[in-house]
Amino acid sequence: MALALFKTPEITPPADIEAASLRSDRFRLEREVDWQRLERIVSLLEKNRPRRINDEDLLELPVLYRKAASSLAVARETSLDAATLAYLESLVRRAWFQVYGPRMGMLGWLRRFLGGSWSASVRDIWLDICIALAVMVAGTLVGWLLVARDSEWYYALVPGEMGGGRQPGADRAALMETLEPTQSAEGLTVFATYLFSNNTGVCIMAFALGFCFGIPTLLLLVHNMAVLGAMMWLFAGAGLEWEFAAWLSVHGTTELFAILLSGAAGLHVGRSMAFPGDASILAAASASGKRAAQVMAGCTIMLVIAGLLEGYARQLVPTATGRASIGAVMLAFWIAYFCLMPRPRDHAQDRGDSDEAQP
Amino acid sequence: MNAVATRFGLNRDGNRRLRQLVTPEGLALPLTIASRSARAGALLIDLGIIFLSLIAFIVVLGAVGIELAGIDANASAGGAMEFVGVLLILLLFLARYGYFLWFELGPRGATPGKRMLGIRVAARDGGRLSAEAVIARNLIRDVEVFLPTFLLLGGASSMGVAGGAAALWLAIFVLFPFFNKDALRAGDLVAGTWVVEAQTARLPEAMSVSPDRSRDYRFGEAELAIYGERELQVLEGVLRQDNAETMREVMDTICGKIGWTPGQGDEREFLEAFYAALRAHLERGMRLGRRKADKHTGA
Numbered sequence: 001m002a003l004a005l006f007k008t009p010e011i012t013p014p015a016d017i018e019a020a021s022l023r024s025d026r027f028r029l030e031r032e033v034d035w036q037r038l039e040r041i042v043s044l045l046e047k048n049r050p051r052r053i054n055d056e057d058l059l060e061l062p063v064l065y066r067k068a069a070s071s072l073a074v075a076r077e078t079s080l081d082a083a084t085l086a087y088l089e090s091l092v093r094r095a096w097f098q099v100y101g102p103r104m105g106m107l108g109w110l111r112r113f114l115g116g117s118w119s120a121s122v123r124d125i126w127l128d129i130c131i132a133l134a135v136m137v138a139g140t141l142v143g144w145l146l147v148a149r150d151s152e153w154y155y156a157l158v159p160g161e162m163g164g165g166r167q168p169g170a171d172r173a174a175l176m177e178t179l180e181p182t183q184s185a186e187g188l189t190v191f192a193t194y195l196f197s198n199n200t201g202v203c204i205m206a207f208a209l210g211f212c213f214g215i216p217t218l219l220l221l222v223h224n225m226a227v228l229g230a231m232m233w234l235f236a237g238a239g240l241e242w243e244f245a246a247w248l249s250v251h252g253t254t255e256l257f258a259i260l261l262s263g264a265a266g267l268h269v270g271r272s273m274a275f276p277g278d279a280s281i282l283a284a285a286s287a288s289g290k291r292a293a294q295v296m297a298g299c300t301i302m303l304v305i306a307g308l309l310e311g312y313a314r315q316l317v318p319t320a321t322g323r324a325s326i327g328a329v330m331l332a333f334w335i336a337y338f339c340l341m342p343r344p345r346d347h348a349q350d351r352g353d354s355d356e357a358q359p
Numbered sequence: 360m361n362a363v364a365t366r367f368g369l370n371r372d373g374n375r376r377l378r379q380l381v382t383p384e385g386l387a388l389p390l391t392i393a394s395r396s397a398r399a400g401a402l403l404i405d406l407g408i409i410f411l412s413l414i415a416f417i418v419v420l421g422a423v424g425i426e427l428a429g430i431d432a433n434a435s436a437g438g439a440m441e442f443v444g445v446l447l448i449l450l451l452f453l454a455r456y457g458y459f460l461w462f463e464l465g466p467r468g469a470t471p472g473k474r475m476l477g478i479r480v481a482a483r484d485g486g487r488l489s490a491e492a493v494i495a496r497n498l499i500r501d502v503e504v505f506l507p508t509f510l511l512l513g514g515a516s517s518m519g520v521a522g523g524a525a526a527l528w529l530a531i532f533v534l535f536p537f538f539n540k541d542a543l544r545a546g547d548l549v550a551g552t553w554v555v556e557a558q559t560a561r562l563p564e565a566m567s568v569s570p571d572r573s574r575d576y577r578f579g580e581a582e583l584a585i586y587g588e589r590e591l592q593v594l595e596g597v598l599r600q601d602n603a604e605t606m607r608e609v610m611d612t613i614c615g616k617i618g619w620t621p622g623q624g625d626e627r628e629f630l631e632a633f634y635a636a637l638r639a640h641l642e643r644g645m646r647l648g649r650r651k652a653d654k655h656t657g658a
Contacts, residue, residue: 022567072386079642197448289495294491
């Protein structure tokens with residue numbers, strides 16, 4: 001009884017059902033208690049306070065929903081009370097959104113996501129990953145070859161602020177200098193956070209641009225990788241290829257993997273719109289869009305890790321061997337995770353019905 | 360004409376935004392696509408909220424920073440400043456990508472801006488709105504909203520041909536909702552969602568619970584055959600509004616039509632009685648499968 005203060009007021013049944021002269025109004029008065037009960041439950045669900053619904057109400061929610069739905073169907077055929085019809089339509093719609101609304105909270109979704117759903121989505125777009133990988137390798141080669149032919153290309157490819165002493169003609173010592181770790185950990189957190197935020201932006205763009213049949217995504221991948229190719233040429237020319245590769249691999253294996261995945265995700269959407277197969281373009285786009293979104297959400301996680309590795313591990317581990325082994329371990333971990341994680345039981349197998357999870 | 364009406368989804372009232380959604384129970388629920396202006400308004404409200412809260416937060420952070428600098432300028436303050444820097448970058452990131460995601464994943468499927476304007480996100484196929492769909496539609500938002508904004512703020516003109524090409528390219532995304540009938544933006548297309556109206560209606564009083572006056576006013580079959588369902592709905596609206604002048608006018612019109620002489624001071628009683636009689640008449644017809652849409656259709 002102490003809780004009476006917090007109880008919502010009881011729903012009072014209409015006083016006198018027989019007083020209504022119209023049959024359709026009697027129909028309404030007989031049922032409106034159930035409707036209002038449903039409305040109260042739905043309002044609480046909308047406010048995200050399911051705990052305040054008592055067990056009795058919660059158990060009856062599906063029944064009340066079906067009752068309201070059938071009332072609406074009957075009322076459409078027998079009643080001309082526009083206001084009641086409007087109320088019922090809005091009530092059934094709201095209840096429908098809740099009854100068929102998302103069943104999982106953020107945490108439940110995350111658990112399922114990390115527990116195999118993400119890996120399964122990554123495996124589903126394997127063809128796009130292969131294409132994106134080929135494009136990235138080609139982009140690196142293009143960058144290398146362009147700069148090897150004419151070193152003027154280097155300035156065109158690598159933006160000024162990124163160069164930072166790394167330019168053609170710089171001597172070995174100056175290049176080595178850019179690979180040196182910093183002396184203290186001060187400021188690294190900000191650096192790591194900045195890297196994460198910036199790289200995620202790039203990845204999301206690579207994905208979002210895939211919308212137009214994937215072409216802009218490919219261009220973006222080629223351009224970014226050409227920068228890498230040009231830099232590799234520069235360091236290889238000074239005999240520092242091993243040091244550079246190790247320096248890059250600390251975070252690069254994770255970061256480039258994330259860029260690869262986001263590019264592949266964008267490509268997947270673009271490709272399924274260009275070649276929708278049996279489904280309509282809209283259906284194909286939304287099925288692939290949802291799959292790609294899973295991959296993208298995962299890319300964010302990878303980029304957080306890449307940012308931390310780049311900000312901390314690379315700056316604090318001085319030796320090339322140490323750096324390379326961190327990079328190799330990370331790469332092995334990601335590949336194992338994506339290949340070996342079993343698919344959750346309710347994860348849709350086929351393309352085209354990824355939205356039909358278990359009821 | 361009929362074909363055109365179906366193609367544009369025109370209903371009886373000429374509302375082009377009305378759609379039918381068939382629930383798993385086989386019930387056809389009417390849905391109204393949110394208007395483009397409502398969606399633009401909701402977006403502006405949301406951007407305003409983001410912008411204002413960012414400014415408020417930065418002011419607070421700045422105050423904290425000044426405070427810290429005032430207390431002491433040694434090593435411990437450096438750590439705190441670093442923390443503030445991290446917080447700021449994370450906050451900007453979350454404002455850009457997290458705000459819409461967080462709110463649209465909630466049970467209302469709407470950001471505060473959308474809620475204010477009574478619209479929400481829904482799955483286009485009538486199924487469940489999945490987390491993946493919400494993520495997908497909000498990742499694409501980056502190209503549709505934030506990049507054009509930055510381009511405008513950064514001045515596309517300074518970038519020459521490349522800037523023009525980028526602007527043209529982004530314009531395709533921005534103008535996308537104007538080139539399809541469901542007002543889908545690119546993100547909706549990829550995610551399989553749409554934005555629909557989601558107003559809540561209140562249950563008004565039943566109309567026929569007031570004292571039965573069918574003995575005081577007797578309407579014949581011919582008198583009731585004049586009007587149809589649409590007129591009944593108008594009359595319902597008039598009665599619910601309960602405005603004396605309008606009721607007088609409506610009563611005069613009805614009496615003129617059915618050839619009665621209107622009395623004085625009994626407008627509400629007369630209209631209630633006429634409403635009840637007309638509705639009973641029309642609903643009886645409905646049960647027998649005869650519907651009369653308005654006064655122009657034959658009985």
